[in-house]
Amino acid sequence: MTVSTADPGTITGSLLLGDSHSLHRVAEDLARGMRVAQSLRDTLANRELARTLASWNSAPGHPDAFVASLFPEPSPASNVPFLPKERLLSPREKSAAGDAFTRVLESCEFTSGPAVTAFEDAVADHAGLSCAVATGSGTDALAIALRAVGVEPGDEVIMPANSFAATENAVFACGAVPVLADVTTPDGNLDPESVAERITPRTVALLPVHLYGKLADMAGLRAVADRRGLRIVEDACQAIGVTGVGRYSDAAALSFNPYKNVGLCGKAGAVVTGSAEIAERCRVLGYHAFVPGRKNVKCEAFGLNARIDNTMAAIGLALLPWTGLRGLRRTYLARRYVEALRPLAEEGVIETPAFAPDHSWHLFPVLAAGGAAARDALLERLARASVETDVYYPVLTHRQKTPVRERFFGQADLPRTEWLHDRVLHLPLHAGLSLGEQDRVVEALYAATRRAAA
Template sequence: MEKDQAVVAGRTLTGDSASIHELAQGVLAGAPLAFRVRETLANHELAKTLETLRHSESDTSVLRTLFPESPDTTGVAFLPKDRLLSPEEKTAAAAAFAGVLDSGDFTSGPAVDSFEGALSEFLGAAHTVATGSGTDALIIALRAVGVGPGDQVILPANSFAATENAVFACGAEPVLADVTLPDGNLDPASVEEHITARTTAILPVHLYGRLADMAGLRAVADRHRVSLVEDACQAIGVTGVGQYSDAAALSFNPYKNFGLCGKSGAVITGSAEIAERCRVLSYHGFVPGQKNIKCETFGLNSRIDNTMAAIGLALLPWLSLRALRRACLAKRYIDALSPLARQVPLDVPPFAPDHAWHLFPLVFHEDGLRDTVRTRVSRSSGVETDVYYPVLTHQHETPLREKLFGDVSLPRTEQLNAHVLHLPLHAGMSLGEQDRVIDALHDALRAQT
């Protein structure tokens, strides 16, 4: 295998979502696995697996080789915690932790720089600053681009609370704009309508792992001379992340596509100045490399621990292989469920190259159908589904709700939130489990028609 060269059906396989998208299509179509894989740590297990499959004389299909056997259980769990990591990943994480135990380098240590370097290499980022959580990454990125008390930051309402909380943590005010349908990502036109003299930054979320309209948002940011920071906590490896923004925040929470054994995250940026600010802000305002010497008035204790960085290095080799599994599962869902959209008012997402498939959404147009289907698949087949996020930012009963969001109107966001349902999809899911989900949905919607 030649280093740093990769071809899948005439394209370079770097491990980003566009190349994983093409590879998944080829795997599902039974296409020949003619390729070379770019040598990065994050691609290691994918390259090894595909090389083995290419030379295998087994009659077992490539697709079934990529996935674990179905567990001996009834029903289908939405996200089983005991299967967040494969047995091989658990072994690697345990060995990494054992190494840290022997060294005693629990907080600071060599794994931090190595982990940041490996992430930069895979993501094509000029600078990576690893943090203690994805929330910390958001706070640090916003502060690094200049967001402070009294400022306004425009963001969507259909995200995890960390997005709005990061704005509050800067002393700034969240301003909510509407989304486009059916993807649910921040609408550049709605953003522009909400810009004021106090707007300092725009904070899009790549909802469920699908890239927002970053070119459109960059154009709005440039017209109004405001910063653009990405909440990419669901979108590691997605083609285009970091291309248009000043900085992007990632999360390595155990439930994310690349999940570690605790809280952790990172900021990626193309700006050396912003990266330097992130390093200072993430560790008590100290001069980088000079502990206890401050150059900023304020800083957080938010650098990633050496312990978690060591585990990250141990788990990083599986990142692209996990991404391929998710993409294959997403395509199988789309192929199996798209016919239902011709029978009932239902949106099935397109199989897109700028998607990490952190979550798989279905959108039911008919009021009440989402909840009916959810109940039916649970009772008949033990299939767990979920709704992300059940309460929108402006609908939480919080002390500042009326003051900040009393006049907020987000018709498209509210429409999506009332009708979306999320199906089980994770890297440890078996094909048999997915088939049970598909069968349960067909049965539930057949009863509807």
């Protein structure tokens, strides 16, 4: 319970789970100069966050000094890279990953081994769900989950157009047809009303994407699915740790790609679900259709070779302890962006996302006023100020020049998706970003918008 919003010695109570709601609360308290109680759920993913908060609660000092200690030292360079590869992992994380790889190297248990089950158990625990099936990538997780809930060749799966190609590719991998529905603004997530309009007798499943880490309207989508007897698979590849993932769906797919909000040292993913039956089906489909626990004995006609390697699982176990701490850094940076850019948002120059608790802050999107030309000009001005930005994703699904474009997407009517796509750009936000670098991004954005208005 919050007692005060001013006294740096104040402590908040109640159990912190380590999910996005918890991190949102901690970030708010830190920003208000409050201490945080060490009432954190004991999980592998919370280990470093618990250690960090414990050191803060037991040591004197001002909150500003503690916040500064959470982030890297300011870079002397004048440029701000969007996502520097050398900072994907901290020195301590790199050391832990290296030690884990050495142990696997000594055991020679590269593909199968005990780390796989342990990693799955830890992922399920962090997700707050009963089952996790670890895979070779997030794309594998999507395709396996779709097949596990009953998607077959010729079926239709409704999804958004503003996602990474893996989303549509997973549908195609099942022999199914992606059907594009529009999104809500400004979050860019699948709109339940638009979904309802796209349902046909061939529709089997919905595939919402938690874009940039923001949870879609899962309650609304579940209501639509229940009225028509449809399944739901969440593309939660950008939303590991977000409160509510898996609560309204049959299964959710996660990605541990190094560039995601929880990244490992290569490609990896997982299906998380509350259904033991779906999990069992995923294990069969993900490993050559073998009977679980009986290699070379098939129980289905077809299965993929998509199970995570013991090597990557071991590295995952070594890196998971930083999950909560990395999430707190992202969440605090997101709050800081929202507050710093509030005047520009109030002037209508840009639109920033709301600082919401159901968000992993995998990316920080900004909407530029005036459409694509104005957005592109703003990108150029920021580049000249040595601030690297990006646009995710540069080509919408129905605008990709592929052989199936006209056949499947020729009649796509997605006005809100296209409106957002013409305005969105992304500012640097990652666990290795320093507060000084973020300040330079904000200063550059103010200068760029002022020049545009002059």
